[in-house]
Each structure stands twice: as structure tokens, then as C-alpha cells.
Amino acid sequence: MTDFSNTPVVDVEDLSVTFQREGNSIRAVNGISFSLRRGEVLTVIGESGSGKSVMLRTVLGLIPSYARIGGKVQVKGVDIAGLNAEQRSAMRGRDVSMIFQEPATAFDPVYTVGEQIAETIVRHEGTSQITAMARAKDLLDLVAIPSAERRLKNFPHEMSGGMRQRAMIALALACNPSVLLADEPTTALDATVQIQLLVLLRKLQRELDMALIFVTHDMGVAAEISDRVAVMYAGRFVETGTVEDVLLAPTHPYTRGLLSSTVHAGMRGQTLQTITGSPPDLRRLPKGCSFAPRCTQAMDACRLDSPMARQVGGNHMAACLRVGELATA
Amino acid sequence: MLQFVFRRITQVIPILLGVTLVTFALVQIMPGSIADMLVPPSAPQSLKDEINRIYGLDRSLFEQYFLWLGQLLTGNLGVSLVSSRPVAGELFAAMLNTLQITLISAVIGFGLGILFGAISALNAGKWPDRLFTFVSIAGVSVPHYWLAILMVTIFSVQFNLLPAQGMGPAGFPTTWEQWRPMIMPIFTLSLIPMGVVGRLVRASVLEVLSQEFVQALGAKGLRDRQVRMHVAKNAAPAVLAVMGLQFGYLLGGSILVETVFNWPGTGKLLNQAIFTNDMPIIQATVLVLSIMFVLVNLAVDVAQAAIDPRMRR
Numbered sequence: 212m213t214d215f216s217n218t219p220v221v222d223v224e225d226l227s228v229t230f231q232r233e234g235n236s237i238r239a240v241n242g243i244s245f246s247l248r249r250g251e252v253l254t255v256i257g258e259s260g261s262g263k264s265v266m267l268r269t270v271l272g273l274i275p276s277y278a279r280i281g282g283k284v285q286v287k288g289v290d291i292a293g294l295n296a297e298q299r300s301a302m303r304g305r306d307v308s309m310i311f312q313e314p315a316t317a318f319d320p321v322y323t324v325g326e327q328i329a330e331t332i333v334r335h336e337g338t339s340q341i342t343a344m345a346r347a348k349d350l351l352d353l354v355a356i357p358s359a360e361r362r363l364k365n366f367p368h369e370m371s372g373g374m375r376q377r378a379m380i381a382l383a384l385a386c387n388p389s390v391l392l393a394d395e396p397t398t399a400l401d402a403t404v405q406i407q408l409l410v411l412l413r414k415l416q417r418e419l420d421m422a423l424i425f426v427t428h429d430m431g432v433a434a435e436i437s438d439r440v441a442v443m444y445a446g447r448f449v450e451t452g453t454v455e456d457v458l459l460a461p462t463h464p465y466t467r468g469l470l471s472s473t474v475h476a477g478m479r480g481q482t483l484q485t486i487t488g489s490p491p492d493l494r495r496l497p498k499g500c501s502f503a504p505r506c507t508q509a510m511d512a513c514r515l516d517s518p519m520a521r522q523v524g525g526n527h528m529a530a531c532l533r534v535g536e537l538a539t540a
Numbered sequence: 541m542l543q544f545v546f547r548r549i550t551q552v553i554p555i556l557l558g559v560t561l562v563t564f565a566l567v568q569i570m571p572g573s574i575a576d577m578l579v580p581p582s583a584p585q586s587l588k589d590e591i592n593r594i595y596g597l598d599r600s601l602f603e604q605y606f607l608w609l610g611q612l613l614t615g616n617l618g619v620s621l622v623s624s625r626p627v628a629g630e631l632f633a634a635m636l637n638t639l640q641i642t643l644i645s646a647v648i649g650f651g652l653g654i655l656f657g658a659i660s661a662l663n664a665g666k667w668p669d670r671l672f673t674f675v676s677i678a679g680v681s682v683p684h685y686w687l688a689i690l691m692v693t694i695f696s697v698q699f700n701l702l703p704a705q706g707m708g709p710a711g712f713p714t715t716w717e718q719w720r721p722m723i724m725p726i727f728t729l730s731l732i733p734m735g736v737v738g739r740l741v742r743a744s745v746l747e748v749l750s751q752e753f754v755q756a757l758g759a760k761g762l763r764d765r766q767v768r769m770h771v772a773k774n775a776a777p778a779v780l781a782v783m784g785l786q787f788g789y790l791l792g793g794s795i796l797v798e799t800v801f802n803w804p805g806t807g808k809l810l811n812q813a814i815f816t817n818d819m820p821i822i823q824a825t826v827l828v829l830s831i832m833f834v835l836v837n838l839a840v841d842v843a844q845a846a847i848d849p850r851m852r853r
Contacts, residue, residue, distance in 0.1 A: 273758055297763075304761030311759075316752040319770050321848050331760045366849045382760065 218288060219246035220389045220422045221270060221307075225282035227446075228265050232277060237493045239265040241446035242282070247422040249389060252413075254425045254433040254454075256469070257443035260490055263426040266443075267392045270424070271307055272299040287389060305335040308383040309392040313399050314375035318367035324351075324378045325363030331385045350381035354411060373404035380412065384419065391416065393425045397432060409435050430473050434458055439526075442466045445491050445501035451520070452527035462529040464506045500531070508533055544845050544852045552838050556831060560612065563827040564605050567819050573597070577621055577817055612827075618820035622813075627824045630809065635828065638798070638805030640713060642790040645726045649733030650783055656734070657741025658772075664746060672738060679735030688728045688800040695724065705802035725801045729794060733786040740782050744775035777844040777851065784840030788833035 228240040239262045247253055257263050268274050270284055272291045284291050286307055291299065311317035318327060328350060329343035338346070344363065351359035354377040367375055376396060383391060393412065397405040413436055416423045425436055433440055433454070440457040442450040442465065450463040461467045468486035488505040491497055497504060499514040506513065512532055520528040521535075574595050575588040592598050596607055611618070617627040656672040663669050696704035708718035748754065748771045757767045791806070798807035806825055813821035845851045 271759055273755065300758070300761050300763060302761070303759055309756075309759045311752065311756055313752060317756040319753045319757065319774065320850060321773050322770070330762070330766075334761055334763070334766070368850055385760075 219248050219285075220287055221424070222246040222285040222288075223270065223282070224284075226266070226269060226284060227281040228262070228269055228274065229279045229281075230275070230277065231279060235494050238496055239446055239493060240269065241496070243443075243446070243448055244282075245441065245448070245451070247390070247424065249422055250417065250420045251439065252416060252423045252425060252437045254427060254437035254440045255443050255448075256427060256430065256433050256440060258428060258490055260493070261443045262446035262493075263443055264394055265446075267309065267394055267424065267426055270390075271303055271309055271392060273303065301335070304331050304383075304388070305386045306388055307390040307392065308386070308388040309394065310376075310379050310383050310396045312395040314372065314379045315367070315399070317379060318375065320367055323364050323366055324370070324382075325365075328363075328378070328382045328385055331382060335386045346385070347381070350385060351378065353384070353415070354378070354381045356381070372400055373408065376400060376404075376408055377411070380408075380415070384415065387419065388421060390422045390424070393423065395427050396425075398427070398429070405432070406435070412436065430458060430470060442469065445493065445496060447501065447517075447530060448520070449502065449531070450527075450529040452523070452525070456523070456525070456527035460523075460527075462523050462527070462534055463502075463531045464508050465502045466529075468505075541845065541852060545842055548838060548841050548845075552834060555834055559830045559834065560609060560827065561605070563823055563830065564608060566826065567823045568601065570817075570819065570822075572817055574621065574819065577819075617824040617827075620818055620821050622816050622818045622821075627820050630821065631806070631824050631828060634804060634806045634809040634825075637707065637803065638791065638794060638807065641722055641725050641729060641803065641805065642787070642794060644722070645729035646733060646783075646787050646790055648726065649730035649786070650737050652730070653734045653737025654741050654779070656738040658745060660738070660742040661745035661749065664742075669742075673742075676735040676738040676742075679731040680739070681735075682731065684728055684732070685796045685800055687731070688724065688797055691724050691728070692800070707804055721801075721803075725794075725797055725803055728797050729790060733783075733790065736786055737779065737783060741775065741779055744778045745771060748774040773847060777848045780840050780843050780847075784837050787836050791832055792829045 223246065224244050226240055226243045227238070230237040230239060241262075243266060245253060255263050255266070265274070269278075269280060270286070270291075272294070274280065280292065286302065289302075291302070294302065318324065322330075325344055325347050328347035329340060332338055332343040332346050333340060336343075348359050348363055351362055356362050356374055356377050362370070362374075362378075367378075370378065376399075379396070396412070397408050400408065409432060412423075412425075415421075423436075425433075427433055437454050440452065440454050441448045442457060442463065444465050450457055450461065450466045457466060458470065461470055465486070468484070471484040472486060486505055491501050491504065497514070499512075499516055500506070500509070500518050503509040503513040510532065518530045518532045520530045523529050523534055573592075574597065575591040578591055579587055589598070596604055599607070615628060617631060619625065620627055620630060623630070653676075656676065660669040660672045692704045695702045702723055703721045706721055708715070708721050711718070713719055713722065751774075754767060754771065757770055762770075794803075794805060795807035795811055797803070798805045799811050802808065806829060809821060810825045812818070813825065841851075
């Protein structure tokens with residue numbers, strides 16, 4: 212008998228995604244590897260356009276057919292490239308499910324929230340509509356929506372933003388997935404609601420022993436929720452490690468730039484540091500390190516080859532040629 | 541929902557009153573009087589006065605309107621000046637004939653429009669989309685009467701396959717003899733609704749497909765067929781609105797087609813009444829067509845609200 216407790220539920224190896232359209236090839240993801248066991252949380256931090264969302268959708272097998280996928284994505288030991296369309300859709304929502312950024316647009320406006328949750332349960336477990344509705348009610352209870360029975364009959368527009376996002380979590384949990392993907396789930400919400408949701412998500416993730424990939428551009432959110440952090444830039448992980456490693460002892464110049472451009476209390480009167488320039492055009496990635504054109508520490512060697520991840524210490528890795536000098540600096 | 545239906549119905553009442561007011565005013569604006577119609581210009585003034593008195597034309601407009609409205613509510617639409625028969629009976633018979641071809645045209649036009657539009661949207665940019673886009677635009681652009689005459693020239697005159705004019709034996713169409721004369725009018729009438737609905741279905745479906753929830757439906761593992769059901773329900777309200785309008789246009793707009801094919805419906809009735817200055821017929825036909833237009837749109841509103849809860853406010 213195979214022991215699954217120690218094998219990763221998600222195993223991504225050298226994943227690359229290229230969109231080929233009208234003569235352009237857009238390289239959204241360029242060689243990402245990571246693996247995640249049940250109960251682990253990986254937070255991916257990056258700017259808009261860094262490839263975070265594309266990466267999530269690839270794990271979900273929900274990527275347009277004109278995309279070319281390289282490398283390997285395994286979910287619960289199954290390579291998703293080997294699955295046909297039906298097997299892939301059977302996996303979505305059952306083994307892997309996703310929480311979207313905008314609960315306002317991620318629900319179908321003309322079906323009740325209860326119907327939409329029950330629909331997923333019926334699809335994957337073939338239960339009756341009545342059983343599925345009863346489960347949907349329990350799920351709304353689980354995510355702490357008050358008077359769940361009544362809320363089942365609500366249409367999405369009849370709920371507040373925070374409640375809709377709770378309902379979205381309930382929907383994602385409907386079939387006890389082993390992997391939960393969250394695409395900036397708190398970005399569209401008020402700060403107070405944000406923290407409640409993070410706490411809830413973290414609690415549910417632990418109780419249900421799920422692997423969670425959490426995508427955000429908010430450092431505070433990352434610090435709150437994660438075990439491990441990966442910083443993504445131009446489709447690559449430029450720095451990975453524990454929250455303490457990456458957020459308290461950042462090594463890669465990009466991570467440092469990101470952290471110093473974050474606003475927090477006690478900065479009044481200081482000029483905000485920004486990273487000059489803008490992310491590279493994914494159609495024409497620079498030959499060497501993608502961050503070199505914006506990097507204040509760049510050397511000639513940086514422009515020759517894309518740097519491999521180097522160990523900073525323990526599991527703390529950074530894809531930078533100057534790791535040694537910068538880590539101590 | 542019930543509350544919404546009730547509110548919409550109460551909103552329709554003033555619209556219907558407005559319709560009666562406009563139709564009444566229409567006849568007042570028209571040149572000529574009933575007396576001029578019925579007797580030669582040389583007739584003595586006393587005779588004309590007598591006619592005006594019989595038709596109530598000597599009273600104030602205000603009185604005339606309410607008398608007419610009162611008669612309407614009892615189902616009395618007046619008497620034709622030409623045939624001297626009650627307008628209600630003539631109009632009812634014509635309406636049945638018109639509904640016979642417009643209902644079938646609507647079913648065919650809407651059905652093909654939905655089919656073509658959906659295929660186009662699901663294959664956007666590919667050859668089926670281009671083909672159906674061409675068919676739809678051609679359907680909307682070709683003038684009704686020109687196409688009707690062209691078809692008569694080809695199928696009736698050249699090949700003698702279909703009758704150029706008229707209607708088969710009266711009654712619910714079951715026999716080939718009844719269907720044969722309907723083919724060309726129905727074909728002509730269904731082209732525009734097919735084109736308009738086809739274009740709209742394509743646009744609405746593409747609009748819905750671009751929304752994030754469609755991706756979310758895929759993310760929770762629904763099959764393509766199930767996702768398409770969601771898309772259809774979301775696209776339906778906009779399509780229903782246009783179908784309501786198109787059906788209204790079909791009822792009123794069949795004048796040209798009915799005239800070319802000599803189909804004894806409301807269009808032909810109205811056309812004849814205009815040429816013979818038969819005011820009671822004109823007034824009643826315009827009124828009934830307008831009321832049907834209003835009622836069809838009421839039905840569409842209710843159907844839209846039943847599908848999309850956001851419209852119930």
C-alpha cells in the first residue's frame with residue numbers, strides 16, 4: 212500500500228506556459244518547480260502580469276487550448292497532461308478547486324448561491340438535489356454565514372462582498388478538495404473583512420488538511436497566511452523560502468524592491484521607494500536575468516544567462532548571481 | 541415576483557389609455573369626413589348634418605372620445621363604411637389569418653436565429669461564424685417586397701410550383717392545400733427576425749462567455765453542456781426583449797408581404813381601408829395591433845424577470 216501522507220498532492224516540475232497567437236509567443240510561465248503536501252500553504256507573491264494566475268489555471272487544467280505547456284504538473288500523483296477533457300473536468304472542483312478574486316463576478320448572477328453549490332456536489336458525487344442542498348447548507352454554516360438556510364435561496368447580488376466570498380469558499384470546499392487554489396481572494400474586499408476571511412481560510416485549510424496555493428500581491432496577507440513564500444517575476448520564482456526567510460531577510464533585489472515599496476505605518480514623511488522601470492514584455496524576455504534591466508545591483512554576467520536558484524540557507528533559495536554578497540549585505 | 545407582475549400590469553394601463561388616445565387623435569387628423577365618404581359632395585348640407593349626428597360627430601371631441609372608449613370596452617369597434625359589416629368581425633377574421641403566418645414565421649425565424657447565433661458565437665471567427673453572419677446580414681438587408689416579388693417570379697411564374705397569391709381553405713392549417721400558399725409569405729416574413737435574433741444571440745452569448753463566472757463554472761468541474769445551459773440562461777433576457785419587439789413588428793409589418801401575396805390578414809385589411817378611407821377599420825386595426833404590441837412586451841418583461849432576478853426591482 213502506498214503511503215500518501217508524505218507524497219506531495221501537487222508536484223510541479225519545470226512548468227512553462229507559452230501563449231501562441233498571431234505570430235506572437237507570450238511566455239507567461241518560464242520554468243517553475245514546487246511541490247506541496249497536504250496541510251501546506253504556499254503563497255505566491257508577484258505583480259500583475261507576473262504569471263501567477265496563469266500558473267494557477269494550469270494546475271487546474273483550465274488553460275486555453277492554444278497555450279503550449281511544458282514540464283509536468285501532477286495532482287495526487289496523476290500527470291494532468293495525460294488526462295482527457297472529461298477526466299480533467301472531473302478533477303476540477305473535486306480534487307482541486309479555486310477561489311476567485313472577484314466573488315461579484317465569479318458567481319452566475321441568475322442562479323441562487325445554493326443552486327450553484329449544490330450543482331457542484333451533484334456533478335461530482337451524483338447525489339440527489341435534496342441531499343446536495345442539505346450539504347450546501349452545512350457548507351454555508353462551515354464558512355460562518357449566518358442564517359444559512361435562508362442565504363441558500365439568495366442570489367449573488369443579494370449578498371455583501373464579504374459574504375459572497377465566504378460563499379465562494381463554501382463552493383470551493385463543496386467536494387472536499389485536497390488542493391485549494393486562491394487567486395487574490397481578499398483583494399476585492401475591505402481591510403476588516405479581509406482579515407476575517409484570511410483567518411477563516413487558514414482555519415479551514417488546517418481543519419480539512421488541504422494544500423493551499425495562495426496568490427497575492429499583498430505582503431501583509433502573505434505574512435498572515437503562509438508557511439512558504441515564493442516571489443514570482445516574469446514567470447519565474449526568483450526567491451523561495453519560509454515567510455521569515457523571504458519577508459524578513461529578503462535576498463533577491465526584486466524581493467527587496469517589493470518590500471521597500473510596501474507602505475506601512477511609521478513611513479510618514481519618507482519618500483516611498485519604488486522599483487524603477489516596468490516588468491518585461493513577455494513576448495521579448497531579456498536574454499539573461501529578466502530583472503536585470505531594472506536591477507540596481509546588476510553586473511554584466513546578469514545579462515548573459517538566466518540565473519539558477521542558489522541556496523541562501525536552509526530551504527531559502529534565490530535566483531540571483533549575487534546571492535552570496537547580497538545575503539550578508 | 542408576483543408583486544413585480546402586478547406592478548408591471550398597473551404600469552401598462554396608462555400606456556394602453558395613451559394608445560387609445562393616439563389612435564383616436566389619428567382619425568381626427570386624417571383628411572376628409574365620414575359624411576364626404578358616404579354621400580356625394582353635391583348632397584344637401586342637412587343630409588351631411590344628419591350623418592354627423594348619427595355618428596356623433598356633432599358632439600365635442602371629449603364626449604366623442606369617451607363614447608368611443610365605452611364602445612371599445614363592450615367590444616364594439618364600429619361598422620365598416622365600405623362593407624357595412626361590424627369591424628370587430630372583419631378584424632377578428634383578418635387577425636386569425638395574420639397570426640397564422642406571423643406565428644409560424646416567428647417560430648421559424650427565432651428558432652433559426654437562435655441556432656445560427658449560438659453556432660456563430662461558439663465558433664467565433666471561424667467559417668461557420670462567417671457563413672451565418674453573411675446569412676443574417678443578408679436576411680436583414682434584403683427588402684421584403686422585392687424578395688416577395690422575386691419569389692413569385694421564380695416559383696409561381698417560371699416554375700409554377702407555388703400559388704402567387706391568396707390563401708388555401710380557411711381553418712387550422714392541416715392539409716397541403718392550406719400550407720402551399722403559406723410557404724412564400726412565411727419565408728419572406730421569417731428572414732428579418734432570423735437575421736436580427738441571430739446577430740443578437742451571437743453578441744449576447746459572446747458577452748456572457750467573456751464573463752468570469754463562465755471560467756468559474758469550468759473551475760468547479762461542470763461539463764461543457766452544463767456550462768452552456770448557464771450561458772443560455774444569462775443570454776436569454778436580452779434575446780427575449782428583441783424577440784418581443786420583432787414579433788410586434790411582424791404583426792404590424794406584414795402589410796407589404798400580405799399585399800404582395802394577397803393574404804387576407806390585418807395588413808391587407810389596413811391597406812385596403814387606407815385606400816377606401818374606411819376610418820373605423822383603420823382606427824380599430826391600428827388600435828388592436830398597438831395593444832398586441834404592448835401586451836407582447838409586457839409578456840417579455842415578465843419572462844425576463846422570471847429568468848433574471850435582478851430585473852425584479
